[in-house]
Amino acid sequence: xxxxxxxxxxxxxxxxxxxxxxxxxxxxxxxxxxxxxxxxxxxxxxxxxxxxxxxxxxxxxxxxxxxxxxxxxxxxxxxxxxxxxxxxxxxxxxxxxxxxxxxxxxxxxxxxxxxxxxxxxxxxxxxxxxxxxxxxxxxxxxxxxxxxxxxxxxxxxxxxxxxxxxxxxxxxxxxx
Amino acid sequence: xxxxxxxxxxxxxxxxxxxxxxxxxxxxxxxxxxxxxxxxxxxxxxxxxxxxxxxxxxxxxxxxxxxxxxxxxxxxxxxxxxxxxxxxxxxxxxxxxxxxxxxxxxxxxxxxxxxxxxxxxxxxxxxxxxxxxxxxxxxxxxxxxxxxxxxxxxxxxxxxxxxxxxxxxxxxxxxxxxxxxxxxxxxxxxxxxxxxxxxxxxxxxxxxxxxxxxxxxxxxxxxxxxxxxxxxxxxxxxxxxxxxxxxxxxxxxxxxxxxxxxxxxxxxxxxxxxxxxxxxxxxxxxxxxxxxxxxxxxxxxxxxxxxxxxxxxxxxxxxxxxxxxxxxxxxxxxxxxxxxxxxxxxxxxxxxxxxxxxxxxxxxxxxxxxxxxxxxxxxxxxxxxxxxxxxxxxxxxxxxxxxxxxxxxxxxxxxxxxxxxxxxxxxxxxxxxxxxxxxxxxxxxxxxxxxxxxxxxxxxxxxxxxxxxxxxxxxxx
Numbered sequence: 295x296x297x298x299x300x301x302x303x304x305x306x307x308x309x310x311x312x313x314x315x316x317x318x319x320x321x322x323x324x325x326x327x328x329x330x331x332x333x334x335x336x337x338x339x340x341x342x343x344x345x346x347x348x349x350x351x352x353x354x355x356x357x358x359x360x361x362x363x364x365x366x367x368x369x370x371x372x373x374x375x376x377x378x379x380x381x382x383x384x385x386x387x388x389x390x391x392x393x394x395x396x397x398x399x400x401x402x403x404x405x406x407x408x409x410x411x412x413x414x415x416x417x418x419x420x421x422x423x424x425x426x427x428x429x430x431x432x433x434x435x436x437x438x439x440x441x442x443x444x445x446x447x448x449x450x451x452x453x454x455x456x457x458x459x460x461x462x463x464x465x466x467x468x469x470x
Numbered sequence: 471x472x473x474x475x476x477x478x479x480x481x482x483x484x485x486x487x488x489x490x491x492x493x494x495x496x497x498x499x500x501x502x503x504x505x506x507x508x509x510x511x512x513x514x515x516x517x518x519x520x521x522x523x524x525x526x527x528x529x530x531x532x533x534x535x536x537x538x539x540x541x542x543x544x545x546x547x548x549x550x551x552x553x554x555x556x557x558x559x560x561x562x563x564x565x566x567x568x569x570x571x572x573x574x575x576x577x578x579x580x581x582x583x584x585x586x587x588x589x590x591x592x593x594x595x596x597x598x599x600x601x602x603x604x605x606x607x608x609x610x611x612x613x614x615x616x617x618x619x620x621x622x623x624x625x626x627x628x629x630x631x632x633x634x635x636x637x638x639x640x641x642x643x644x645x646x647x648x649x650x651x652x653x654x655x656x657x658x659x660x661x662x663x664x665x666x667x668x669x670x671x672x673x674x675x676x677x678x679x680x681x682x683x684x685x686x687x688x689x690x691x692x693x694x695x696x697x698x699x700x701x702x703x704x705x706x707x708x709x710x711x712x713x714x715x716x717x718x719x720x721x722x723x724x725x726x727x728x729x730x731x732x733x734x735x736x737x738x739x740x741x742x743x744x745x746x747x748x749x750x751x752x753x754x755x756x757x758x759x760x761x762x763x764x765x766x767x768x769x770x771x772x773x774x775x776x777x778x779x780x781x782x783x784x785x786x787x788x789x790x791x792x793x794x795x796x797x798x799x800x801x802x803x804x805x806x807x808x809x810x811x812x813x814x815x816x817x818x819x820x821x822x823x824x825x826x827x828x829x830x831x832x833x834x835x836x837x838x839x840x841x842x843x844x845x846x847x848x849x850x851x852x853x854x855x856x857x858x859x860x861x862x863x864x865x866x867x868x869x870x871x872x873x874x875x876x877x878x879x880x881x882x883x884x885x886x887x888x889x890x891x892x893x894x895x896x897x898x899x900x901x902x903x904x905x906x907x908x909x910x911x912x913x914x915x916x917x918x919x920x921x922x923x924x925x926x927x928x929x930x931x932x933x934x935x936x937x938x939x940x941x942x943x944x945x946x947x
Contacts, residue, residue: 329860330934347707355600364666366605414612427635
């Protein structure tokens with residue numbers, strides 16, 4: 295309904311313009327040229343303040359973002375969700391080209407949407423390494439928010455390396 | 471140094487390739503000034519042509535490496551020069567600029583053009599400087615598009631193991647690849663994946679779009695009309711804020727608006743070169759997002775429906791050829807995902823069954839309300855859609871390019887209906903799906919309406935001309 299009322303309002307303005315101009319037009323059809331004033335006036339009136347807002351906001355955003363280092367900027371998408379990007383970076387630096395990994399879904403009390411976002415961010419940050427569905431198919435097992443020793447074939451993996459509380463990395467025995 | 475400069479050299483190469491294509495089809499005025507004026511359209515043409523060819527080569531196992539990209543740019547430039555030479559440099563009939571009243575020795579249009587150039591210049595520079603340090607934070611931006619761009623950059627071809635893997639179904643592996651391929655070209659040129667730098671090039675896409683629209687509109691529409699409209703498009707919050715999230719909806723809209731405008735101009739004026747370039751832009755849109763495919767099909771179908779009756783057969787043939795070319799360039803990716811059994815999450819086949827639709831009619835109302843709410847959010851879109859509707863209705867009432875007006879109205883209605891249908895058949899919870907996408911999916915429709923405003927306002931303004939022989943439209947009904 296709002297869209298219809300917006301169209302109706304502008305139609306009324308257009309009709310008024312056509313009627314006003316009609317008495318001066320050499321033929322009635324040419325009075326419709328007055329409708330051009332609608333896009334011109336609307337665009338002009340709205341573009342100027344929008345331009346000012348855009349320039350201000352873009353300038354403010356630039357000032358905020360200049361405070362970030364390049365490394366911080368590259369992981370902002372993950373830090374926005376509270377992802378431990380430092381842990382994922384630590385994991386990535388230990389992987390060799392072509393290594394695969396398994397990352398179980400992230401448990402915790404946070405909403406499912408946030409945990410899913412952290413999971414997806416982690417897989418993005420680990421690109422081009424391939425996420426595999428089963429731990430037994432992976433070169434590395436990443437435990438994000440999970441304790442070691444549960445939920446995977448422990449005999450296949452070496453001792454867990456601890457990055458921080460709840461953050462572990464295990465390498466497959468005999469890998470490479 | 472390489473990481474900073476080389477991506478811009480890649481942009482330059484794409485623009486040169488685009489200039490070659492424009493020269494080949496006869497849409498480039500001669501001389502340096504002509505090339506400069508067409509630079510925005512040239513860049514978009516180069517991105518579209520090189521990107522589509524790169525996708526086809528990827529499906530054949532050829533990586534989209536920098537040597538490949540350079541070779542494609544060279545090929546397109548050479549082909550354009552050869553085509554132009556064959557045409558003996560004869561340009562198709564480009565319309566003369568409309569006459570304007572004088573104001574202190576300069577026309578009013580001069581001052582509007584100068585004002586627009588100044589305002590847009592400040593905005594473009596400010597936006598570019600900010601974009602260059604903007605981090606990639608948009609969810610789909612990193613999870614879907616830049617992830618694939620990085621995969622393409624790190625792989626020697628299509629990253630089949632990722633695209634086929636059930637572990638990555640959340641990345642929508644069936645989505646078309648033009649946007650990731652374009653990003654990958656910049657990453658390869660830089661020698662690294664820099665997601666901040668990427669936004670600078672995204673901003674250049676927007677600048678190129680406005681530049682291209684001005685190039686197409688200026689010979690046909692007075693600057694008093696196109697300048698404020700284009701400035702409004704550029705500064706609309708729904709455009710620039712969304713662009714800098716890294717989502718694909720604004721890049722989609724950029725190709726759609728240029729494609730729709732070129733098809734609209736072909737309907738009004740004729741000229742196969744416009745139709746050919748329009749089909750290329752629509753193919754680029756269809757290769758950016760799946761909504762681009764449905765919108766492009768809506769544009770082509772609406773054009774077929776609104777062709778003037780007197781010349782219908784000849785121009786239907788031209789449109790059929792353009793549609794055939796459109797399908798041809800999309801085939802490689804569509805065949806590749808079919809062969810690799812990569813499906814869409816939308817049950818399209820089921821969506822054509824009345825029984826399936828009847829079982830979920832409760833989704834239609836929320837979809838209609840959400841889409842209309844976002845189309846009427848003028849804090850984002852600055853009344854571009856309502857203005858387009860009013861201008862189109864005025865053209866119909868005045869019989870000033872009524873068929874072209876109907877073309878845009880039918881296109882818009884069809885696109886809107888297809889968006890409702892997509893939500894109708896979607897497997898996702900309707901509230902979740904609308905909440906996470908409705909504000910973005912209307913972008914393509916808004917951009918198509920921008921083309922409507924530019925062209926139809928020009929047709930209305932031409933009614934006031936005292937010399938009807940200067941009207942840019944060579945056929946009307």
